[in-house]
Amino acid sequence: MNEIKNLKLLAAKIRLDVLEMLMHRGYGHLGGSMSIVELFAVLYGKHLNVDPKNPNKEDRDMVVLSKGHAGPAWYSALAEMGYFPKEVLLTLNDGGTILPSHPDRNLTPGVDATTGSLGQGTSIAAGIATGQKFKGKNAYTYLIVGDGELNEGQCWEAFMYISQKKLNNCIVIIDDNKRQLDGYTKDIINHYDLKTKMESFGFKTVRVDGSDVKAIDSAITELKAVKDQAVCIVLDTIKGQGIKYFEDMFSNHSVKFNNESINQAADEAVEKLKAYIAKEEA
Amino acid sequence: MFKLVENRNEKGEQLSIVFCQTVSELMNDDEKLVFIDSDLASPSGSSLIEKAHPDRFINVGIAEANMVGVASGLSIEGFKPFIHSFAPFASRRVFDQIYLSGAYAKTTINVYGSDPGFAVGPNGGTHTSFEDVALYRTIPNAIIVDPADVTQLKCAVRQAASEEGIKYIRINRKAVRNVYEPGSKFVFGKGTVVKEGSDVLVITSGQILSDALDAAEELETKGVSVEVLDMYTIKPLDVDLILSEVEGKKAVVTFENHSIIGGLGSAVAEVLAENNVNVLFKRHGVTDRFGQVGTADFLQVEYNLTSKDLVKTIESLL
Ligand SMILES: Cc1ncc(C[n+]2csc(CCOP(=O)(O)OP(=O)(O)O)c2C)c(N)n1
Ligand SMILES: [Mg+2]
Numbered sequence: 001m002n003e004i005k006n007l008k009l010l011a012a013k014i015r016l017d018v019l020e021m022l023m024h025r026g027y028g029h030l031g032g033s034m035s036i037v038e039l040f041a042v043l044y045g046k047h048l049n050v051d052p053k054n055p056n057k058e059d060r061d062m063v064v065l066s067k068g069h070a071g072p073a074w075y076s077a078l079a080e081m082g083y084f085p086k087e088v089l090l091t092l093n094d095g096g097t098i099l100p101s102h103p104d105r106n107l108t109p110g111v112d113a114t115t116g117s118l119g120q121g122t123s124i125a126a127g128i129a130t131g132q133k134f135k136g137k138n139a140y141t142y143l144i145v146g147d148g149e150l151n152e153g154q155c156w157e158a159f160m161y162i163s164q165k166k167l168n169n170c171i172v173i174i175d176d177n178k179r180q181l182d183g184y185t186k187d188i189i190n191h192y193d194l195k196t197k198m199e200s201f202g203f204k205t206v207r208v209d210g211s212d213v214k215a216i217d218s219a220i221t222e223l224k225a226v227k228d229q230a231v232c233i234v235l236d237t238i239k240g241q242g243i244k245y246f247e248d249m250f251s252n253h254s255v256k257f258n259n260e261s262i263n264q265a266a267d268e269a270v271e272k273l274k275a276y277i278a279k280e281e282a
Numbered sequence: 283m284f285k286l287v288e289n290r291n292e293k294g295e296q297l298s299i300v301f302c303q304t305v306s307e308l309m310n311d312d313e314k315l316v317f318i319d320s321d322l323a324s325p326s327g328s329s330l331i332e333k334a335h336p337d338r339f340i341n342v343g344i345a346e347a348n349m350v351g352v353a354s355g356l357s358i359e360g361f362k363p364f365i366h367s368f369a370p371f372a373s374r375r376v377f378d379q380i381y382l383s384g385a386y387a388k389t390t391i392n393v394y395g396s397d398p399g400f401a402v403g404p405n406g407g408t409h410t411s412f413e414d415v416a417l418y419r420t421i422p423n424a425i426i427v428d429p430a431d432v433t434q435l436k437c438a439v440r441q442a443a444s445e446e447g448i449k450y451i452r453i454n455r456k457a458v459r460n461v462y463e464p465g466s467k468f469v470f471g472k473g474t475v476v477k478e479g480s481d482v483l484v485i486t487s488g489q490i491l492s493d494a495l496d497a498a499e500e501l502e503t504k505g506v507s508v509e510v511l512d513m514y515t516i517k518p519l520d521v522d523l524i525l526s527e528v529e530g531k532k533a534v535v536t537f538e539n540h541s542i543i544g545g546l547g548s549a550v551a552e553v554l555a556e557n558n559v560n561v562l563f564k565r566h567g568v569t570d571r572f573g574q575v576g577t578a579d580f581l582q583v584e585y586n587l588t589s590k591d592l593v594k595t596i597e598s599l600l
Contacts, residue, residue: 027404068408095576095584100406102575115407117375118344148321151343181321182329182341188321189343231581251324 003046007213010080013042015242015275017076021089021198023257023266029101031123031239031252033073035177035210038143038242039235040077040214043142047224052082055109061139062128066155067146067175068102074109075099082109119152121145122172126158129170140224141170148180151189160175163202163230168190171223171233172203174212177239181253182241194234203232210237244270284466288491290459292330294432298327298455301394304439306334314358315443317567318342318365320349325455326396335582336571337342350391357389362443368405371451373414385421385448388444391469392442393450396514399539400581401489401575410573416544417421419517424448425470426517428487433462434514435595441470452488456578459492461512473520474526479509482596483527485550486537496536496589508596510581520548525557533562537592542567564594585598 015037022028044050049061050250064194065074072092080088084098086179098107102116112128115121124156125143142241174194178185187193191223198205204226208215236257237267239253246255257263286382286401294300301423309315309331318340323329331340340348345365353363367370369401371500373380384391397403397413402410418426427449429435442449449470467539468474486494491512498508501520511527512521528534534554536547547565555562559586582588 091408093575095580097575100575101404102405102406102408114408116406129464148344151321151345153345153347180344181325182319182323188341189345192419 003060004214005111005280007041007217009277010045011038011213012273012276012280013080014040014073016270016277017079017086017089018072019243019266019270019273021072021076021092021093022255024090025092026074026258027074027256029069029107029253030246031179032067032070032146032177034243034246035069035237035239035241036073036235038211038213039144039148039173040073041218042213042220043078044081046071046217047220049139049272050110051067052110055083059137059139062112062141062266063127064115064121064125064141064143066115066143067118067124067149068115068121069098071101071103074103074111077141078108091133118146118149118152122155122158125170126167129162129167131167132169133167139169141194143170143172145172146180146196147176147178147185147191148188150174150191151180159198159201159203166228166230168226168229168231170204171220172229172230174232174234175237176234177237178243180251182248186268198232198234202281205232205234207236210239284468285463286476287460290461290495290521292460293457294460296323296433296455296457297432298396299330299451300432300435301439301453302327302330304436305443306331308440309335312362312443315361316340316359316361318349318353319331320346320361320367320371321365326394327455330337336569340478345377346376350376351383351484353391354383354387354389355391356505357391359595362390362392364392364394366394366396369398369414370409371410373411373417373450380448381421383387385424391441391448391502392448393448393564395450395452396450396455398564399568400578400587401456401539401578401580402481403581404575406575407573412541412568412571412573414450414555415516415540415546416548418450419544419549423446424450424517425515427451427515428462429453429514430488431458431461432465432490434468454489458489459513461491468514468516471518471520473514474512475521476512477508477510479507480530481507481532481600483511483534484537484592484596485510485513485524485534485546487516487546488539490537490539490587492591493587494592494599496597497592500589500593506596513546515548516546519553523552524550524553525559528554528559528561531561533564533596535564535566535592535596535599538567539587540567541586542569562599564595564599567594
């Protein structure tokens with residue numbers, strides 16, 4: 001019970017960091033960052049075998065954020081874990097920063113794959129997972145891919161490979177937030193039922209509520225135990241998750257904090273998150 | 283035939299809107315024109331085309347290679363597609379599809395590559411293209427247009443829509459400074475001497491034409507006479523104009539928002555070398571480096587692409 005409370009608290013902190021860094025910058029990829037906040041809380045709060053003091057630890061689990069534009073969510077999780085001081089979050093996108101809009105393995109401690117050109121991270125994750133197996137490591141690779149990103153054919157090349165090679169250590173997580181940049185995925189390129197689709201590609205697939213840390217935790221625990229089959233989580237999320245105003249905003253892919261109504265909603269969300277965090281920590 | 287604006291510090295309309303507005307107007311009269319975007323209709327401005335011509339607008343989703351193939355197929359059916367993605371995805375990412383399904387198969391595809399070079403701003407290194415021109419230059423018969431401002435962009439879109447083959451038009455999506463008065467005319471394959479001068483020949487293209495003109499003005503006050511040549515299409519290159527304008531100059535400098543490997547600088551170097559032109563020569567551009575994150579202004583300074591940087595290069599040559 002305590003564990004779940006702590007994961008929820010971590011999620012609130014990550015959400016607050018994301019919001020504050022984007023507000024400070026004045027713009028940013030809000031929608032797709034918010035939808036994976038709970039996922040990052042569960043990964044970093046419980047499952048990942050990593051050491052923030054030794055980011056290059058040999059047998060660590062790896063994370064590949066193929067939907068690289070959601071970097072702000074990852075950076076916030078990394079800061080909460082102590083990979084770098086939280087003040088650094090405010091340097092997002094500054095010239096010379098270690099936190100570029102899209103993740104860069106040569107710049108940020110804790111980031112192992114350079115992504116941002118959609119589709120490419122899927123194959124990189126497949127390669128890392130293959131390497132882990134070659135070396136006989138008992139380590140996992142968590143691949144986070146967007147539902148819009150699945151438009152890229154490369155994702156399906158990677159999935160066929162992961163399935164063929166039975167890379168059970170590569171945990172594929174699809175952020176099914178139902179929207180891409182220009183609107184709803186069903187209106188642009190409909191991916192239909194992702195669970196059925198992934199199952200037909202040979203994956204053991206579970207579908208979970210991506211705002212429910214307990215459900216995410218159970219799914220990961222269940223899939224980590226799978227042997228001899230590729231595994232996938234379809235994360236049922238909302239683009240802009242956790243802040244009603246942004247969930248309801250149609251174009252929330254990249255938000256500009258340039259009008260009163262947006263700024264007011266953001267301020268209110270900050271206050272609410274701060275109050276929640278204070279209450280839980282008391 | 284061209285006329286320069288009086289106020290070179292004024293910016294024109296947002297180029298993304300100009301591009302799509304022009305295509306949309308052409309679509310009113312030409313039912314063969316089609317526009318395809320790849321989940322970037324709101325950033326590219328093409329949502330206005332979607333609104334005006336929903337029957338001939340396609341959003342293929344985040345699938346650039348598929349977009350080029352679909353465009354090729356539409357061309358085989360007699361349509362004339364425009365396609366859009368960010369410059370690196372409209373060049374690097376789809377190079378083989380453009381090369382084979384496009385150029386080799388002799389289909390017609392008009393490519394709108396947005397935010398090349400430092401114009402990428404905060405989208406950062408993964409979204410940066412310093413090599414898009416180099417790639418397209420290797421494709422037989424491809425046309426590469428690097429418009430300097432609103433007026434030139436309108437000409438580029440109109441001519442692209444009226445001709446067959448592969449055309450690559452690279453533009454900043456945002457507003458850039460005006461150079462030419464509306465009504466000025468430009469054609470593929472022809473450069474323009476924007477400013478006369480006797481000591482140094484600067485050859486440039488795209489939005490940094492404005493910066494080159496600033497540099498020329500500054501050098502003028504220091505007693506150096508600089509001629510500025512706007513190479514509107516990097517391919518086909520206006521070889522005759524280069525050879526005639528280089529006559530009598532002490533130095534030639536190319537100035538490009540692109541890698542010095544394979545772009546305008548390389549193209550001019552090839553012309554000078556093969557025509558035995560013996561003149562001081564320098565390629566000023568991005569020096570074999572990757573992109574990075576930052577504002578466009580930061581990046582322009584970081585990659586030495588300001589007028590001050592050009593002044594320094596020219597002074598160091600003389
Ligand atoms: C190859 C490539 N094409 C286009 C883009 C521009 N782009 C960035 S995010 C995005 C939409 C992503 O949608 P989705 O994968 O569903 O992400 P989310 O909803 O989680 O933000 C697009 C088109 C890109 N980064 N890479
Ligand atoms: Mg999505």
